[in-house]
Amino acid sequence: MTEAKPEDFPALGFVPCPGDSTTADDVAKTVRRTAKAVDEICQVLHGTGAGDWEGKAAEAFREKFDDEFHPRMDDARDSFKDAATALEDWAAYMERKQKDAATLEAQAAEANAQLGKAHDKATKLDHADQNTKDTEDRQDKVQDANRTVNSRELELEELRRKGHRMAKGY
Numbered sequence: 375m376t377e378a379k380p381e382d383f384p385a386l387g388f389v390p391c392p393g394d395s396t397t398a399d400d401v402a403k404t405v406r407r408t409a410k411a412v413d414e415i416c417q418v419l420h421g422t423g424a425g426d427w428e429g430k431a432a433e434a435f436r437e438k439f440d441d442e443f444h445p446r447m448d449d450a451r452d453s454f455k456d457a458a459t460a461l462e463d464w465a466a467y468m469e470r471k472q473k474d475a476a477t478l479e480a481q482a483a484e485a486n487a488q489l490g491k492a493h494d495k496a497t498k499l500d501h502a503d504q505n506t507k508d509t510e511d512r513q514d515k516v517q518d519a520n521r522t523v524n525s526r527e528l529e530l531e532e533l534r535r536k537g538h539r540m541a542k543g544y
Contacts, residue, residue: 385482
């Protein structure tokens with residue numbers, strides 16, 4: 375999913391869950407690859423890697439790095455693993471929430487379309503033929519149409535409030 379733009383959410387009027395989940399996922403993958411590379415370095419330093427380097431030269435090499443470098447590399451490995459997991463979780467969360475926001479926008483667009491139809495009907499009834507303007511039946515129809523407009527406005531406003539709550543929780 376590409377980054378959402380305000381024009382993608384005209385019915386809500388704002389982007390509830392901004393961001394580019396594809397880019398976030400790419401960053402997470404890059405950090406995960408880095409974590410794996412640092413892990414391989416740690417395995418070499420510990421002497422636990424596949425096709426491990428053995429012998430006196432290997433032992434001398436490892437001893438040279440045991441005191442300071444080795445623990446720092448272990449910390450770096452753990453930090454990259456934790457960062458990769460956090461970024462992967464964030465990218466997945468972002469994608470889910472953006473799908474929810476797109477669904478909410480579709481609902482708001484439908485509510486907005488229904489509101490437009492209700493406005494049109496109310497306007498037509500309000501500007502009806504002068505001969506039928508004061509009939510009780512026409513007045514009832516105008517009131518019903520206005521109630522429908524109010525109902526549709528409330529429905530759209532509730533969807534927008536839901537979008538704001540979604541944005542706040544995001």
